[in-house]
Amino acid sequence: xxxxxxxxxxxxxxxxxxxxxxxxxxxxxxxxxxxxxxxxxxxxxxxxxxxxxxxxxxxxxxxxxxxxxxxxxxxxxxxxxxxx
Amino acid sequence: xxxxxxxxxxxxxxxxxxxxxxxxxxxxxxxxxxxxxxxxxxxxxxxxxxxxxxxxxxxxxxxxxxxxxxxxxxxxxxxxxxxxxxxxxxxxxxxxxxxxxxxxxxxxxxxxxxxxxxxxxxxxxxxxxxxxxxxxxxxxxxxxxxxxxxxxxxxxxxxxxxxxxxxxxxxxxxxxxxxxxxxxxxxxxxxxxxxxxxxxxxxxxxxxxxxxxxxxxxxxxxxxxxxx
Numbered sequence: 001x002x003x004x005x006x007x008x009x010x011x012x013x014x015x016x017x018x019x020x021x022x023x024x025x026x027x028x029x030x031x032x033x034x035x036x037x038x039x040x041x042x043x044x045x046x047x048x049x050x051x052x053x054x055x056x057x058x059x060x061x062x063x064x065x066x067x068x069x070x071x072x073x074x075x076x077x078x079x080x081x082x083x084x
Numbered sequence: 085x086x087x088x089x090x091x092x093x094x095x096x097x098x099x100x101x102x103x104x105x106x107x108x109x110x111x112x113x114x115x116x117x118x119x120x121x122x123x124x125x126x127x128x129x130x131x132x133x134x135x136x137x138x139x140x141x142x143x144x145x146x147x148x149x150x151x152x153x154x155x156x157x158x159x160x161x162x163x164x165x166x167x168x169x170x171x172x173x174x175x176x177x178x179x180x181x182x183x184x185x186x187x188x189x190x191x192x193x194x195x196x197x198x199x200x201x202x203x204x205x206x207x208x209x210x211x212x213x214x215x216x217x218x219x220x221x222x223x224x225x226x227x228x229x230x231x232x233x234x235x236x237x238x239x240x241x242x243x244x245x246x247x248x249x250x251x252x253x254x255x256x257x258x259x260x261x262x263x264x265x266x267x268x269x270x271x272x273x274x275x276x277x278x279x280x281x282x283x284x285x286x287x288x289x290x291x292x293x294x295x296x297x298x299x300x301x302x303x304x305x306x307x308x309x310x311x312x
Contacts, residue, residue: 017190069142071185072232
């Protein structure tokens with residue numbers, strides 16, 4: 001079995017209004033030194049695959065077609081072998 | 085003209101589209117479930133507003149994998165007219181049938197208001213009943229209507245006159261005030277405002293009728309050409 005940990009974030013060129021609100025609210029509460037806030041999504045998938053390479057290839061396809069909208073989001077992931 | 089309104093689980097403007105096209109405009113309309121796999125014999129396919137599949141993951145992200153979608157792609161690839169309204173627009177961008185994406189409104193609020201618009205291109209199959217620069221008021225009702233595309237895509241949209249409707253007072257942060265676009269071929273349109281909610285004076289206005297009249301004219305032309 002392999003375990004994939006996937007992070008999806010807005011591309012830097014896309015203004016994320018949710019992150020802006022968090023940053024503004026932090027500043028209002030006194031955390032004025034917070035320079036940037038990035039809000040993203042985290043996914044964990046476990047899957048059976050023939051090899052590390054096959055698992056990575058499949059996860060990449062899943063991210064590209066479903067988990068991220070590559071028009072406005074980018075993704076990165078790690079895949080590691082785990083016990084059954 | 086025979087139209088198919090696709091009903092996804094969570095669609096809530098499908099019956100409104102049937103009302104607008106059938107009851108108000110007198111056209112033949114079928115409600116087609118998203119579980120169907122064929123769209124043979126239709127002149128027009130409509131993807132309605134709502135919250136397909138609960139807007140899980142992203143608006144339209146699950147709907148683009150619905151069983152009906154390969155048929156929608158084939159229909160569009162064959163030059164058939166496809167219109168997506170609100171969630172339908174979100175589905176079309178997710179499916180890659182239209183460029184760009186719809187993200188959260190900059191206010192982070194769901195906005196449900198009559199919205200002033202300008203017709204940016206009246207030379208499309210979806211807008212021929214209007215004139216260039218005409219002012220319209222159509223209802224909007226969305227939380228994710230903020231149109232985004234990268235700079236190159238945006239430049240191409242403008243150069244090809246693919247922007248069909250613009251907001252007169254941008255309510256959601258959409259780039260270039262974009263409220264509705266067509267694909268490069270001109271047979272697929274997505275728009276966030278709801279023309280089907282503005283087809284009777286009783287409901288506050290008839291500015292949306294032009295979209296349906298345009299499509300009736302366009303499909304009539306296509307049917308006549310087929311017969312000739």
